[in-house]
Amino acid sequence: MTLSVGAARASELSAHYALCETTLREKDRDSWLAALFAPSDRRRHLHAIRAFVVEIAEAREKVTQPLLGEMRLRWWADTIEQASGANAHPVADALADTISQNRLEPGEFLAFLDARVADFYxxxxxxxxxxxxxxxxxxxxxxxxxxxxxxxxxxxxxxxxxxxxxxxxxxxxxxxxxxxxxxxxxxxxxxxxxxxxxxxxxxxxxxxxxxxxxxxxxxxxxxxxxxxxxxxxxxxxxxxxxxxxxxxxxxxxxxxxxxxxxxxxxxxxxxxxxxxxxxxxxxxxxxxx
Missing domain, CATH: 1.10.600.10 (Farnesyl Diphosphate Synthase)
Structure with a gap:
């Protein structure tokens, strides 16, 4: 039986949240452990936020020059600001859902990204x-x-x-x-x-x-x-x-x-x-x- 569009989307989103948790468990175990103390229905949102932080923290090591780093951060900023294309990236997809579900202010994420530009210079x-x-x-x-x-x-x-x-x-x-x-x-x-x-x-x-x-x-x-x-x-x-x-x-x-x-x-x-x-x-x- 073919899954409905809604069920397929829910399954995809669940997989993306699960990847955020895996990212934390492997790369930021302190955050993963801290999230364990949160109510179970809230943890996935904490995983998405902290996995996003990991992604940005790793960006400097993945680029050969500052401009490429800024381009990475610009992609994240555009994705958050426009709330489109996020499902092409599992962490971005989970983050977009977290921002929407919890009515977080996108402008604060842009301020975060603007600050992290300093990491490349x-x-x-x-x-x-x-x-x-x-x-x-x-x-x-x-x-x-x-x-x-x-x-x-x-x-x-x-x-x-x-x-x-x-x-x-x-x-x-x-x-x-x-x-x-x-x-x-x-x-x-x-x-x-x-x-x-x-x-x-x-x-x-x-x-x-x-x-x-x-x-x-x-x-x-x-x-x-x-x-x-x-x-x-x-x-x-x-x-x-x-x-x-x-x-x-x-x-x-x-x-x-x-x-x-x-x-x-x-x-x-x-x-x-x-x-x-x-x-x-x-x-x-x-x-x-």
């Missing part, structure tokens, strides 16, 4: 404030979307907590990605480097120094400060907002790893053990982040 971020603005769009907005999908009305307390958690998550991501040439290295703020007497060319060349380590320690302290602010606010928030905060819950483990005595900023680091990350997420879910 080696232009130095001017200030810590500019870095926080970047993190607010690149890392806090996805937390906001997850909260909305979970049913959060996003009052001022929830919005501030998600902003703080996103800032901490973004700073941690930038520091963790320093071993890769360009990208994250260019996001280290010029005013921070200047204050610590670190020449920008040293960062670009991957030269370690005590002054550089002091600058990175200041950024880690800022990330912890933002996490603490989100943690203090969490008990006052509803379940949906706390569920979205879980996507930043493993950040302290990465910060801890970068504070060990054997840390070398430009050498790849092994991720914290899966069991420690899983335990951290379980504890955060039980304690309210």
């Amino acid at each position: 080696d232009d130095r971020t001017v200030s810590v404030a500019a870095l926080l603005d970047y993190c607010g769009k690149a890392d806090a907005l996805p937390l906001r979307w997850c909260a909305l999908c979970l049913g959060e009305a996003l009052g001022s307390d929830a919005g501030t907590a998600l902003e703080d958690a996103g800032a901490a998550l973004g700073i941690t991501r930038v520091l963790w990605d320093l071993p890769r040439q360009g990208g994250a290295r260019a996001l280290l703020p010029a005013d921070l480097l200047h204050r610590h007497g670190v020449p920008a060319e040293d960062v670009e060349a991957g030269r370690d120094s005590r002054r550089l380590r002091a600058a990175l320690a200041e950024l880690r302290a800022l990330a912890r400060e933002k996490l603490d602010s989100a943690r203090i606010a969490a008990p006052k928030l509803d379940e949906a907002a706390r569920g979205a905060l879980l996507f930043a819950a493993a950040a302290p483990l990465y910060l801890d790893r970068m504070e060990r005595s054997d840390y070398q900023p430009f050498q790849p680091l092994p991720a914290p053990s899966p069991w420690r990350r899983q335990w951290r997420l379980w504890r955060a879910a039980r304690m309210g982040f």
Whole structure:
């Protein structure tokens, strides 16, 4: 028996959501684990959002020049803005359905994509404030979307907590990605480097120094400060907002790893053990982040 058009479309969409979950399980296990604590009927939307973030994060590694990267982001922007052609790409299809089902604001996704253009260039971020603005769009907005999908009305307390958690998550991501040439290295703020007497060319060349380590320690302290602010606010928030905060819950483990005595900023680091990350997420879910 031939499936009706509606049933065939539902089957296709279900397969695309399943691919989003597989993407997370293989490429962003922290997000996959965090989504497990969400109600089962909401998880697929979290999978779509976080798989979209993975797709954009991987774009720099898949292109040979910045213009090609911008073209990739332009395709995503056009697909989201026009809500057409998405089913040609499984993650885009699931994301388009998530945006529609949860009445998310497409303009916020365009702001996210505009921020991620910086990933393709080696232009130095001017200030810590500019870095926080970047993190607010690149890392806090996805937390906001997850909260909305979970049913959060996003009052001022929830919005501030998600902003703080996103800032901490973004700073941690930038520091963790320093071993890769360009990208994250260019996001280290010029005013921070200047204050610590670190020449920008040293960062670009991957030269370690005590002054550089002091600058990175200041950024880690800022990330912890933002996490603490989100943690203090969490008990006052509803379940949906706390569920979205879980996507930043493993950040302290990465910060801890970068504070060990054997840390070398430009050498790849092994991720914290899966069991420690899983335990951290379980504890955060039980304690309210």
